[in-house]
Amino acid sequence: MKFGRLHLMILYAKFEYKVVIMTTAEIKLRLHQYIETAQESKLKAIYTMVEEEISETYDFWNDEEFVAELVKRENSYLNGTSKAYTLEESIAKAKEYISGV
Numbered sequence: 226m227k228f229g230r231l232h233l234m235i236l237y238a239k240f241e242y243k244v245v246i247m248t249t250a251e252i253k254l255r256l257h258q259y260i261e262t263a264q265e266s267k268l269k270a271i272y273t274m275v276e277e278e279i280s281e282t283y284d285f286w287n288d289e290e291f292v293a294e295l296v297k298r299e300n301s302y303l304n305g306t307s308k309a310y311t312l313e314e315s316i317a318k319a320k321e322y323i324s325g326v
Contacts, residue, residue, distance in 0.1 A: 247255075260268065272279075285291050301307040310318070 260271070263271070298307070302309055
């Protein structure tokens with residue numbers, strides 16, 4: 226089958242459109258599903274592509290922005306300007322959310 230320039234542009238546009246509308250959660254779900262059923266050779270190929278990133282560890286405590294956000298949230302909690310929930314309230318909210326899904 227031969228494709229002209231217009232056909233390729235339409236195919237490219239459809240591909241780009243599909244990628245753009247997928248959320249991160251959808252991408253993760255599809256990847257998880259694929260990995261569960263993929264052939265060993267494909268798993269090895271995928272792993273080889275991301276191996277370096279997987280083995281790198283991220284030290285949150287050396288991230289000034291992350292630590293500053295934690296301190297801000299802690300101060301907000303301690304001075305009473307943020308809403309805090311008990312474990313029981315959190316569980317009840319989670320159950321309420323799940324029952325609505």
